[in-house]
Amino acid sequence: xxxxxxxxxxxxxxxxxxxxxxxxxxxxxxxxxxxxxxxxxxxxxxxxxxxxxxxxxxxxxxxxxxxxxxxxxxxxxxxxxxxxxxxxxxxxxxxxxxxxxxxxxxxxxxxxxxxxxxxxxxxxxxxxxxxxxxxxxxxxxxxxxxxxxxxxxxxxxxxxxxxxxxxxxxxxxxxxxxxxxxxxxxxxxxxxxxxxxxxxxxxxxxxxxxxxxxxx
Numbered sequence: 001x002x003x004x005x006x007x008x009x010x011x012x013x014x015x016x017x018x019x020x021x022x023x024x025x026x027x028x029x030x031x032x033x034x035x036x037x038x039x040x041x042x043x044x045x046x047x048x049x050x051x052x053x054x055x056x057x058x059x060x061x062x063x064x065x066x067x068x069x070x071x072x073x074x075x076x077x078x079x080x081x082x083x084x085x086x087x088x089x090x091x092x093x094x095x096x097x098x099x100x101x102x103x104x105x106x107x108x109x110x111x112x113x114x115x116x117x118x119x120x121x122x123x124x125x126x127x128x129x130x131x132x133x134x135x136x137x138x139x140x141x142x143x144x145x146x147x148x149x150x151x152x153x154x155x156x157x158x159x160x161x162x163x164x165x166x167x168x169x170x171x172x173x174x175x176x177x178x179x180x181x182x183x184x185x186x187x188x189x190x191x192x193x194x195x196x197x198x199x200x201x202x203x204x205x206x207x208x209x210x211x212x213x214x215x216x
Contacts, residue, residue: 014119015066015068015072015118015119015120015215016066017064017065017066017215018065018066018067018212019065019131019134019135020062020063020064020065021062021063021065021127021130021131021134022060022062022063022130023060023063023124023126023127023130024060024130025060027054028050028051028054028129029051031050031054031126031129031130031133032047032050032051032129034129034133035129035132035133035195038133038193039192039193040132040133040192040193040194040195041189041192041193041194041195042194042195043194043195043196043197045153045182045196045197046184046195046196046197048153049125049151049153049182049184049197050125050128050129052151053125053151054125054126054129055126060126063123063124063127063214064214064215065123065127065131065212065213065214065215066120066212066213066214066215067144067210067211067212068115068118068120068210068211068212068213069208069209069210069211070106070111070208070209072118073106073111073114073115073118074114074117074118075106075110075111075114076106104205105205105206105207105208106205106206107202107203107204107205107206108150108200108201108202108203108204108206109202109203111147111206111211112147115147115211115213119215119216120147120213120214120215120216121213121214121215121216122147122148122149122213122214123146123147123148123212123213123214124148124214125148125149125151125184127214128146128148128184128186128195129195131146131186131212132186132193132195135186135193136193138186138187138188138193139188140188140189140191141188141189142187142188142210143185143186143187143209143210144185144186144187144210144211144212145183145185145198145209145210145211145212146183146184146185146186146211146212147183147211147212147213147214148183148184150181150182150183150200150201151181151182151183152179152180152181152182153179153180153181153182153197154179155177155179155180180199180201181199181200181201181202182197182198182199182200183197183198183200184196184197184198185197185198186212
């Protein structure tokens, strides 16, 4: 796997720092504006997650980030990572019909537990926009999933726009869905840097992926 970070597959060794990020105390609106000025595509759901999770406080300190895959965490997957620069890889990954093939792969809970055993911790939310701004040479097609405390995201609500219309049974069902826990992800698609989101229920099983955690 080609990657800017140095992935250490000897699970007994210390994982190297990939990047050190220096949060600057900006609020969520400043960070979002700065990303858009830089040409970053910020998905609506990711933007809502930033607004809901970032709080200002004094005494920001540098955050050392570590890039890991399943081998680094001592986890096994029945699927190799494959060529992330090949659009066919992500078309396959994103196809819901292939989700069953992830059965038996590490879950979100198992990934977080293994990361903790390697001396890693969840990334603070305020680190992610700053990382997105600084990671300007991300390889085309790469996705990095941020190891962080999942943020509950409420599903989009369907609304009745005309007084004499009613919601369809499907729309009512969708409106009754519970918030879904999600994490942020960094991508580069079609030559553009992207900040998006990904479902991260504790029991979700993952194909082999690359995650970013904070080193304690």
